Amino acid sequence: MARPRTKLIKWIVALAVVGAGVTVFVLRRSASEQPVVFKTGKIDRGPVEQIVTATGQLSAVVTVQVGSQVSGIILKLNADFNSKVNEGDVIALIDPTRIKAALQQAEAVAKNAGASQARAKVNFEQSKRDYDRARELFDKQVLGAADLEAAKSKYDLGRVELQSAEAQVAQARASVASARVDLERTIIKAPISGTVLQRAVDVGQTVAASLQAPTLFTIAQDLSKMEVRAAIDEADVGKLKEGLEARFTVDAYPGQEFLATIHQIRSNPNVQQNVVTYDAILRVDNPDQKLRPGMTANVRIVSQRRDNVLRVPNAALRFKPPADMVLAAPANQQGAPPGMGGGPPGDGGAGEQRRGPGGGNWMARRGEGGGGPRGGGARGPGGGGGGGRTAAQVYRPEGEKVVSIRFRPGIADDEYTEVLGGRLNQGDEVVVDASGGSVQSTSAPRAAPGMGGGGRGRGPRLF
Secondary structure, three states: OOHHHHHHHHHHHHHHHHHHHHHHHHHHHHHOOOOOOOEEOOOEEEEEEEEEEEEEEEEOOOOOEEOOOOEEEEEEEEEOOOEEEEOOOEEEOOHHHHHHHHHHHHHHHHHHHHHHHHHHHHHHHHHHHHHHHHHHHHHOOOOOOOHHHHHHHHHHHHHHHHHHHHHHHHHHHHHHHHHHHHHHEEEEEOOOOOEEEOOOOOOOEEEOOOOOOOOEEEEEEOOOOOEEEEEEEOOOHHHOOOOOOEEEEEOOOOOOOOEEEEEEEEEEEEEEOOOEEEEEEEEEEEOOOOOOOOOOOEEEEEEEEEEEEEEEEEHHHHOOOOHHHOOOOOOOHOOOOOOOOOOOOOOOOOOOOOOEOOOOOEEEEEOOOOOOOOOOOOOEEEEEOOOOOOOOOEEEOOEEEEEEEEEEEEEEEOOOOEEEEEEOOOOEEEEEEEEEOOOOOOOOHHHEEEEEEOOOOOEEEEE
């Protein structure tokens, strides 16, 4: 009885395995039999803008830090945060008691020096008369030579003492003038007309100006005109010039754009963690004073604009089909598009892709897809490198397959890339995504040709 039962169990297990295999086969076949559905976009004409983006900080055009050149206790404050002040207004007073005492002491020293000068002058005039009398007596041979020399020495000494007294008087007067200046400096006045941005002291606080002038106030001259200091990547600084218009937004007013103009592009580099940027100074009118110093500005500058150009959706450049979905291009469409380098014809752009040196744009491997070793050495639009001009490719649907089409790209923005050359015409449909069949994911992040600014600004931009 045991043997027939064992055979029955084996047959049941075998039938279960076969059934499971048939089920998996049927499911896989049904999945593979699902039709491939392509989502396409059209080649059309329209504007394309090359955009340079950066972040910066708003500040007043002229900002002055008001300090104190004398030490003392803050006696009075006439300005506070956001106060409007005019040039020459008294905005603070420092206790002048100590400096007044120093001035009185200097004046007393000056009086003493004046008295010493008067005494020295009297002695000098007396020694001069004695010398003149001794010389007359010497000429009459009444006075000897020794007496004449003694009179002359006394005369010379009186002259030197008078010069010393005059120098002491000048020094004392200078001390008086310095003490008076220090007394005037206890009155802090606004050097410019504007708005007080910061007040760094309070009444009763002691300021010490022995080593450097302490800052009491920060005054912005005119908040109706402001500037943005934007950090421009080294890869983008060559695209900008003075006079270009720029637009920026701030977090305080979402959805509202402000118009600015590039006033200056500074040559001094800023290096942080091996990233080089240059400051671009943008001037902006602020009549209603919505903008405030210190706000973060998200800057957008149109460096180039092309109107009514042939353009391809960037989504088509991101589409990357499986290898078994790509058909060989017709013989009359193989090789590189005109003007993209003269290497030997390849497989119409379906060859393997690689990145250029330093994270540059996508380009064909040597000998494949038209970018052969004899390709021209010119750089393609957007700063691509490699053996030939920067090439890009899109795919045209052919039933459930696609055919690669290569073209030469120009400038690009967030949505479109300019077509400079190739076999793309207005109205052509290109694949932007696919689903169904054995397709799992046919769309992958990929470089948009002609766009500088990936990584540190040298590689392609990813959309």
